[in-house]
Amino acid sequence: MFENMLAGEKSLQIWMAAFVVAGLIAGIATGFFKARKIQPNGFKWKTFRNEGIFTVINIATAGTFLGWSTGWLTTNNLLVLQKTQVSWWVVALEFALYFFLFDTWFYWLHRWMHKEPVYSWVHKLHHRSTSPNLLTTASVNPLESLVNGGFVPLFLTVMTLISPIHEQSMALIGPTNVIMGLYVHSGYEFFPRWWNKTWLTKWFITSTFHDQHHKYFTINFGGYTTIWDRLCGTMRPKFESDYLKIKDRTRPEPTMEPAE
Numbered sequence: 001m002f003e004n005m006l007a008g009e010k011s012l013q014i015w016m017a018a019f020v021v022a023g024l025i026a027g028i029a030t031g032f033f034k035a036r037k038i039q040p041n042g043f044k045w046k047t048f049r050n051e052g053i054f055t056v057i058n059i060a061t062a063g064t065f066l067g068w069s070t071g072w073l074t075t076n077n078l079l080v081l082q083k084t085q086v087s088w089w090v091v092a093l094e095f096a097l098y099f100f101l102f103d104t105w106f107y108w109l110h111r112w113m114h115k116e117p118v119y120s121w122v123h124k125l126h127h128r129s130t131s132p133n134l135l136t137t138a139s140v141n142p143l144e145s146l147v148n149g150g151f152v153p154l155f156l157t158v159m160t161l162i163s164p165i166h167e168q169s170m171a172l173i174g175p176t177n178v179i180m181g182l183y184v185h186s187g188y189e190f191f192p193r194w195w196n197k198t199w200l201t202k203w204f205i206t207s208t209f210h211d212q213h214h215k216y217f218t219i220n221f222g223g224y225t226t227i228w229d230r231l232c233g234t235m236r237p238k239f240e241s242d243y244l245k246i247k248d249r250t251r252p253e254p255t256m257e258p259a260e
């Protein structure tokens with residue numbers, strides 16, 4: 001029975017992997033990705049290679065330290081997750097608290113890291129890529145990783161004193177942190193044309209927003225939302241029109257009407 005379950009799980013994983021690979025191949029073959037590339041000529045092999053090296057160094061140092069310190073806080077009961085049943089609105093509330101606190105933390109520390117000498121010493125490394133790709137996400141000075149990656153254990157430790165976060169909320173917080181980082185550095189725009197036009201969605205960044213930060217340096221500092229950039233006037237004025245230009249590439253060319 002147990003072996004059957006394991007075999008079933010394995011074949012499901014193989015099918016899912018095959019599905020993703022087939023999707024990627026179809027996406028490349030049909031030009032789906034090409035049309036959605038934010039900076040069509042931005043990729044440079046040398047930058048990509050350096051980012052690979054910095055990613056390994058960053059994960060081996062800051063990643064190891066953050067993992068070790070989170071483990072230490074947990075074993076000493078300074079960081080506690082609630083393992084009880086919880087209603088969906090408590091999970092939503094805890095997730096929203098994390099989401100907007102991290103966004104605020106990221107925005108202000110990010111702006112500070114753009115000031116000298118911190119920029120040259122720390123943040124410049126992450127900005128080597130003016131057209132980000134997935135590797136850019138972790139191609140970061142380990143000191144910067146401690147500042148940004150340290151937020152989650154710090155948040156959970158402070159909340160242990162107030163009202164410990166539930167592990168069900170943590171199951172959302174962890175992946176959001178990783179997926180958002182990868183998505184905003186992907187170099188591709190997958191969100192719809194109307195995203196920056198509606199009163200609800202325009203507050204949340206998409207990959208174009210952060211891609212422009214890598215291209216122009218002095219604008220679009222937000223990590224999850226556009227709130228602080230809109231409030232402080234640091235959003236690129238042409239952000240929305242540039243976004244639409246990228247989305248226009250995904251539309252089919254208008255065909256000429258045959259002459260009568």
Ligand SMILES: [Zn+2]
Nearest residue numbers: 110114123213
């Ligand atoms: Zn920056």
